[in-house]
Amino acid sequence: MSDSARLAEVNSVSETTSVIPAPHLCEELMSFMVDGEFYAVDVKKIQEIRVWEEVTPIPNSENYVMGVLNLRGDIVPVIDLKGYFGLGTIVCESTTVMIILTISDGDSDRVAGIVTEQVSEVIAVNGSVLNEVPTFGNRVNTESVIGLLNHNESQMVMVLDCDRLVAAAIPHKTSE
């Protein structure tokens, strides 16, 4: 069951529609920064965090797919999140990191990396509540955002559904 499906279940029983409890199966979130904003993913989905290294670009692929990486013999695609969200192209520096995610795609698992400007911290979710993502019509792609988390009083963290994110960014099947 994907995070969002779980959430939908929770959502249906919650009394208010604007505030929903955090998915109880995801206890800890790893937050990171993309283009000055904070995002977070379920720590359980994270296989490892690596320092940025050069990847091999793939011709004829999406602009936000930076290339493929040799992860101990596995060929792993690396996604530029900034590019995927349409915020430009990431500039790789010393703080740039790759978060390697293991996502479930149908029956099998896939490995993919996302590039972020920096990772910040692990947030314990217990008790916190997720705010529903406001709709912006077609202007903003919020498909892979599960909800918004209010962290340290004022900081907004967008919680991402890794499965959906990767499936939407790099569909497995040839789109011909």
Added chain:
Amino acid sequence: MKLDMSQFLGVFYEESFEGLDAMESGLLELELGVPDDESVGQIFRAAHSIKGGSGVFGLTQVVDFTHLLETLLDELRDGKRQVTNELRDVCLSSVDALRAMLSAIQDEQSVDDAAIAAQMMALEGLLGAQSSQSEAVETAVAEPAAESNQESSHVGWQVVFSPHHNIFATGNDPYRIIRELYSLGEAQVMCDVSLLPDLDELDPESAYLSWKIEILGAIEREAVEEVFLWVEDLCDIAIMPMGQLEKTVVQQVDVSQEAAPEEERRVESPRRQTKERRTTAKPKGDGGTIRVGIDKVDEMINMVGELVITQSMLSTLGENFDLSKMEALQQGLAQLQRNARELQAGVMQMRMVPISFVFSRFTRLVHDVSQQLGKKIELVVVGESTELDKTVVEKLGDPLVHLIRNSLDHGLEPPEERLAANKSETGKVHLSAYHQGGSVVIEIADDGRGLNTEKIRVKAIEKGLISENEVLADKQIFELIFLPGFSTADSLGDLSGRGVGMDVVRKNILSLGGSIDVSSTVGKGSQFVIRLPLTLAILDGQSVSVGGNRYIIPLSVIVESIEIDLEQMRCVAGKGKVFCLRGEYLSVVNFGEVMRTDSERTRELAGNLMVIVECEGKKYGLVVDDLLSQQQVVIKSLEANYRKVNGISGATILGDGSVALIVDVPGLIALFSQDIRDEELAPCQIVQG
């Protein structure tokens, strides 16, 4: 015990299917008339071990069926019958039925009872059993519900009971079981002592005897089975209605000397299986298994041994290293490299299987088709032992079947036509396989009427594949048959000509990294040549650099590499660039442009290199920045974590740990052709000098 058995079930199926294949090829080789003992014996043994195995796993239906077949083969072996076409066909279709039955059981689907019953009838018809007998069985199998009642009208049952050695250890006593049989009806017991060892070797707690028991009277099958219920897993048991076997039984009693070795084999076969099981039983997985010769494994173990020695040598060297030991280090590294190479080759060798796995089925195919079409056909197979990667062999089956059917159906003429054309009545199809360089070549040649260029042309115009006034060379016309939706068959036959034809064949071959060519002479026959890489996992590649990235181009498609000479550059219609290579004009494919790797960078052709590649019979000049080394690369899938990328067939990891992409040349050419069509190409400027 039950659990143990299921573990071996996979091996049993594997062996049974192998046995069936052996039976099939044996049957096809049988000459009409009096058969030679060797080949009949081989078929008989295969049938026998299937029967034995099925008995062990309680597949009574298979046992009953195989038994009939075995009885027939036994008569053949004893020279009581001669090989006739009828007998051969019945045996062949029995093999088919048996195969269908086993695969149905394997897939846990229901067995087609009616088909089996029909087949059993055919067998019995041949066996010439009493008419009442076959009638009884006919009704029995057609109406399974009534089975027991009908069968009980038999004169009695024949039971072959061979307990396993450890039967006493479980507290069971064969004697008590036999005594119980007496209570069912009049029984005759024959004891087989052929396995009894000498007294000094005899283990008093082991069972060595087996029995043949005939029980007379109208007894239900269940009643007999019930007696053996407790020892089902501890013995080999076969229960057969007696009437059918009367003939053979008498025979066996008469010449008990002769029956003994057979009995021995029967008991021996499960033991032999156990031995094999030990070596072949592997963890279950959907990937299937490969049988590897013990010599190959031994060789591997030797290599690993050497690798370990080299490794320990190097680590001793590394413990207190100084520059004086440099030479020793280099030697050690060279040795390590050699070990790794050998090991790699050894591992690849394990995946290699002889191509006879595919070829063997064609004897049968040709046999069936020649009867169906009323043509006389001879299949000549050469180079069956040529080894190929298992995956390639598996995927090769369907395309080859298609090509051979085409040859049989369209290529070879009926006898009258052949005679009229002054050819021998029997058409010949040559199927050969051999190694050539780093690839395996498979040729399918027939001496039929050859491809009719005029007919293909008309058809192609009809289908709108070419225009009416297009002038094509013969070679180009032959290429047309590989286009989708092309079929020259006048009538849609059962065999081929359904319109899904050669394009699929070509696609399959291409997906294996191979190529297919056709040549033909009217009246003399046609020839298809398939070239395949030895293996799918490793590739000989030329690494090139384009826009700062490294790519691997398979060496098999590269004709040559040259430096671009602008004098030889031409523009066609002011647009497409061509290069004149010794009088031959090639399309120039700009790698960077097609792959859109460096759109900003304007490419100076001068001083750059061009790799001439061949794709589907045409040559192209691929412009690259630099040629790097030639190397063997291990192919990694890009699709596992990402997806199929046009123009790229996979990825590999280079010595420095970085990833290089492997170019799919046909895909790249397709992209290139698409570009030409899609985009209005800017007029090219060739700056001379």
